[in-house]
Amino acid sequence: MVDIAGKSTAMRGAWAAEARATLALAWPLVITNLSQGALGFTDTIMMGWIGPRALGAGVLAVNLYFAFLIFAIGVVTATSPMIAIELGRRKHSVRDVRRTVRQGWWAAITITIPIWIVLWNAEALFLLLGQDPELAAEAARYMATLKWSILPFLGYIVLRNFVSALERPRAAMWIGITAVAVNAAFVYVFMFGRFGMPELGLAGAGIGTVIANLYMFLGMAAIVSFDRRFRRYALFGRFWRADWARYRDLWKLGLPIGVTLAFEVTIFNASAFLMGLIGPAPLAAHAIAIQVASIAFMVPLGLAMASTVRVGRAYGAGNIAGIGRAGWTAFAMAMTFAACTSAVMLLAGRPIVGLFLALDDPANQAVIGIAVTLLILAGLFQFADAGQAVAAGMLRGLGDTRIPMIYAGIGYWGVGIGLGVILGFLTPLAGAGIWIGLTVGLSAVAIPLTWRWARRDRIGLTTKPPPDARG
Structure with missing residues (x-):
């Protein structure tokens, strides 16, 4: 009993130490x-x-x-x-x-x-x-x-x-x-x-x-x-x-990251173009909602960057338990933050829009109504957005970038934009349909990335030699 209690205390201490290290980074x-x-x-x-x-x-x-x-x-x-x-x-x-x-x-x-x-x-x-x-x-x-x-x-x-x-x-x-x-x-x-x-x-x-x-x-x-x-x-x-060996290793790891980020950024660029095709009011509402979502995204992005470092250091040390702690700690922090930002967007959409537009101006009412709706959808995709960012960061710490790139291409452009175009132009949902497509697209990336992380030991990600061990 004493040994079990001691192990439990040590485990809690390890998780607490990881949380402090992740937050500090x-x-x-x-x-x-x-x-x-x-x-x-x-x-x-x-x-x-x-x-x-x-x-x-x-x-x-x-x-x-x-x-x-x-x-x-x-x-x-x-x-x-x-x-x-x-x-x-x-x-x-x-x-x-x-x-x-x-x-x-x-x-x-x-x-x-x-x-x-x-x-x-x-x-x-x-x-x-x-x-x-x-x-x-x-x-x-x-x-x-x-x-x-x-x-x-x-x-x-x-x-x-x-x-x-x-x-x-x-x-x-x-x-x-x-x-x-x-x-x-x-x-x-x-x-x-x-x-x-x-x-x-x-x-x-x-x-x-x-x-x-x-x-x-x-x-x-x-x-x-x-x-x-x-x-x-x-x-x-x-x-x-x-140093051609190290140069090749860097491109082998970095090229898929670049393509993944390009997929992610261009889906939002494309969504702005699509909103403009619907009309000026949806485009203005989109600009407001995306600005709010972008600011909120900075925290999961920072946690994703921290998870890459913490996972990478544990991976390089061959610390299998440390890899799991580093990744799941950052993921839990990101989900906690997403719950907070989601609640704010769902419950305070109109006051948030009021930071950008005068709420009592009749000329703004069309934009305000659409923007509040888009902020509700932005609140719903907070979990998916945070999840895909941190899960990708965790996998990068293991040198795993090629398969996540494929997930990103299929999820963002195959699912997200495809569904957004269908709902935005072939249904009465209009701009909201495009944002539903964004939400589903982000989820279509976040879920398989998280599943891949959860199965990292089973598929050999943690047992293969680190990318530069041969260099």
Whole structure:
């Protein structure tokens, strides 16, 4: 009896310790994600000060830019589980960590160059997509400067993954927070021509974003070079040295992550396009609901990133019990948070919409009614959205990215968009039908990902050698 009681106490202690470690890792990642979202939000506000046409051109450019950027982010995100697994296998694995960070930068350069070439022809792409020629030209002028921000941002992402895998994410958090002010200041100066600078409009906004992203990369580079907790890794040493085995491993793990993130982001881009086909009121309501859902998603996203690190470190150490604790702890936290945000959206939809629109204005009533309905549906898909994000993060910690990519493609585009089009255009549900499709699509990804995690031991995910053990 004493032994059983002792084991029970030890088990509770292990779960409590895991919860504390996950929370300590996750909350700075959540704040970092929110700060990165604030960068784009700040730019959008200032574009609106120029006028509605500039705002439209800016949003058009950002959507194209982000479609490429999210894929590139996914590829270099492979550095997070790779470093975590290496540190789990050998706590002081300086050389292997340096190899992965270096090849993360190599991958960032590799993927940025073709993206630059494509975005160099942004105006032709916008015209090909049927956009207004004047709007396309203005959006292309913005893209001409904005595209140069991709490489420094990817460099920052690699360093953020490095400090996160070491479970010291606060450095990236503070850089991200201060970058919001840096971005706002330089965008304002170059966009409106302050302090003797020329008034460049949207092109100035792109220059400000480039400077802010350079600040994030150089700030993180300075921290990892001089902080005693990081400098022993000598990350910039022999940067030019090729490491093709590690480079291939990174692409093998990262390419499916990039495709998965692209599937996820583009389904929401497509849903906005579909809402616009239904009418301006549904599109405006969609913009409100998706903004609220996006803010709420930052917490599960941070927990997903934390789960990748915690699972990866346990996996690298060969700690089977630790793998389960790390994954299920993050998953439980995400579901708890989803229950809270779901309740708020279901019960306080109208006050939330009131933050965006005047509730007593008769001209807003059509949008308000639709937005409240969409927030109800957003409340329902909180569990699926949180579940798919964290389950994917848990599986990444095991180096499992190819099958989740297939689930994402089928769930988001085969099920989600397919059902949304049917319900949105062939039934009276209209915009609500598209959001029902989103909800079902997210669930169609979350359920098999969670099931795959639950069967991880049975299908051999925890017993195969870590991805870089051969490198």
